[in-house]
Amino acid sequence: MSYFKSLASLNRRALTSSIRYNSSSSTVCPLDASKLVIEKTNNPKPKKSKDQLLFGKSFTDHMLEIDWDSKNGWGTPKISPYHNLSLDPSSVVFHYGFELFEGMKAYKDSNGKIRTFRGNKNMERMNKSAARITLPEFNGEELQKLIDKLLIVDQDFIPEGKGYSLYIRPTMIGTDAFLGVGTPNQAKIYTICSPVGPYYKNGFKPVSLEATDYAVRAWPGGVGDKKLGANYAPCILPQQEAATRGFDQNLWLFGDEGYITEVGTMNAFFVFRDPKTGKKELTTHPLDGTILEGVTRDSILELAKERLPSDEWDVTERKFTIHEVQKAAEEGNLVEAFGAGTAAVVSPIKHIGYRGQDIDIPVELGNTGELTAQIADWISKIQYGEEEYKDWSRVAK
Numbered sequence: 001m002s003y004f005k006s007l008a009s010l011n012r013r014a015l016t017s018s019i020r021y022n023s024s025s026s027t028v029c030p031l032d033a034s035k036l037v038i039e040k041t042n043n044p045k046p047k048k049s050k051d052q053l054l055f056g057k058s059f060t061d062h063m064l065e066i067d068w069d070s071k072n073g074w075g076t077p078k079i080s081p082y083h084n085l086s087l088d089p090s091s092v093v094f095h096y097g098f099e100l101f102e103g104m105k106a107y108k109d110s111n112g113k114i115r116t117f118r119g120n121k122n123m124e125r126m127n128k129s130a131a132r133i134t135l136p137e138f139n140g141e142e143l144q145k146l147i148d149k150l151l152i153v154d155q156d157f158i159p160e161g162k163g164y165s166l167y168i169r170p171t172m173i174g175t176d177a178f179l180g181v182g183t184p185n186q187a188k189i190y191t192i193c194s195p196v197g198p199y200y201k202n203g204f205k206p207v208s209l210e211a212t213d214y215a216v217r218a219w220p221g222g223v224g225d226k227k228l229g230a231n232y233a234p235c236i237l238p239q240q241e242a243a244t245r246g247f248d249q250n251l252w253l254f255g256d257e258g259y260i261t262e263v264g265t266m267n268a269f270f271v272f273r274d275p276k277t278g279k280k281e282l283t284t285h286p287l288d289g290t291i292l293e294g295v296t297r298d299s300i301l302e303l304a305k306e307r308l309p310s311d312e313w314d315v316t317e318r319k320f321t322i323h324e325v326q327k328a329a330e331e332g333n334l335v336e337a338f339g340a341g342t343a344a345v346v347s348p349i350k351h352i353g354y355r356g357q358d359i360d361i362p363v364e365l366g367n368t369g370e371l372t373a374q375i376a377d378w379i380s381k382i383q384y385g386e387e388e389y390k391d392w393s394r395v396a397k
């Protein structure tokens with residue numbers, strides 16, 4: 001009996017998934033921002049003062065939701081007062097980790113315009129995360145339009161001033177009330193927003209890292225290169241272990257070689273000096289499945305290739321090991337190192353502990369390396385609309 005039941009449900013899934021990916025089908029609705037319905041709150045929250053803002057602790061008055069099911073496709077997008085979700089306890093998100101998220105920010109420029117930074121890259125990545133766990137894909141431009149509308153509705157929550165921003169958390173979950181392990185037939189995208197202050201209030205604060213080889217964050221063929229919620233909970237215990245030994249974060253190593261992959265939840269950049277030529281190299285691990293495809297990482301690589309003089313600098317993506325870093329530091333050829341991600345843009349690294357040995361990285365100048373500070377400035381100028389670069393900054397309309 002149960003055999004036939006599961007066979008029937010398999011057939012149903014095969015059928016619905018063929019509808020899902022058949023773009024000529026008219027029964028399944030694509031995500032359509034023009035259908036947006038807005039219901040505004042009658043109880044606006046008091047706004048926190050700028051010095052009280054804590055990342056991810058307080059949220060704006062509204063949220064965006066769009067439900068999906070395999071028969072009808074994407075439903076009516078809705079912006080409504082921030083509220084609890086009501087889900088059946090059997091919903092697949094609670095059992096099998098059908099969850100993915102994005103992290104992006106909105107910035108107010110000096111003319112009061114609301115800007116987002118390369119959100120199209122976040123939408124592409126969100127679709128890749130969704131595809132990997134068989135959640136539905138969607139038109140990224142439509143979700144960006146909807147997020148723009150949410151930003152406009154909640155614009156009074158976007159703090160003004162350089163360094164201040166509104167953190168945006170687009171999320172997708174599988175919502176089928178069904179304990180069977182299979183592709184979800186129901187899903188929800190929602191987006192919430194949290195006002196945040198500058199990551200560094202009093203100049204840079206360089207971090208101390210524990211090179212971690214006793215736990216692995218990601219591996220080739222795994223899913224560590226996707227922003228799936230399931231990748232983050234397992235990293236807390238190693239982080240706590242590193243903290244007991246006085247380190248701020250993990251420097252994630254991979255393989256017997258000890259390749260440096262990421263710093264906590266940021267991409268890792270190192271600057272080496274070639275002792276023979278004096279030429280410097282900015283490098284980061286390649287996109288081989290063991291690192292998250294950071295939007296900040298991509299932006300840094302592009303700007304550095306374009307703006308650093310090529311007779312003095314090489315900008316590369318290659319595998320490098322903790323041993324190479326250790327040797328360069330001993331010989332005085334480790335110039336600087338930093339983590340890169342949306343939260344801080346760049347986070348200077350001052351120290352690495354590896355199997356009881358200390359690796360020190362120069363951060364003399366204002367608690368940061370020179371290039372690290374330069375990159376922070378390049379990127380924040382584009383984010384706050386002080387400088388236009390390609391289509392990287394988008395004004396919400």
Ligand SMILES: *Cc1c(COP(=O)(O)O)cnc(C)c1O
Pocket residue numbers: 103227262264265266267292293294295296297340341342343
């Ligand atoms: C989100 C994230 C990053 C940084 O990505 P950005 O798009 O630059 O914010 C890096 N590593 C991990 C593991 C991440 O989750």
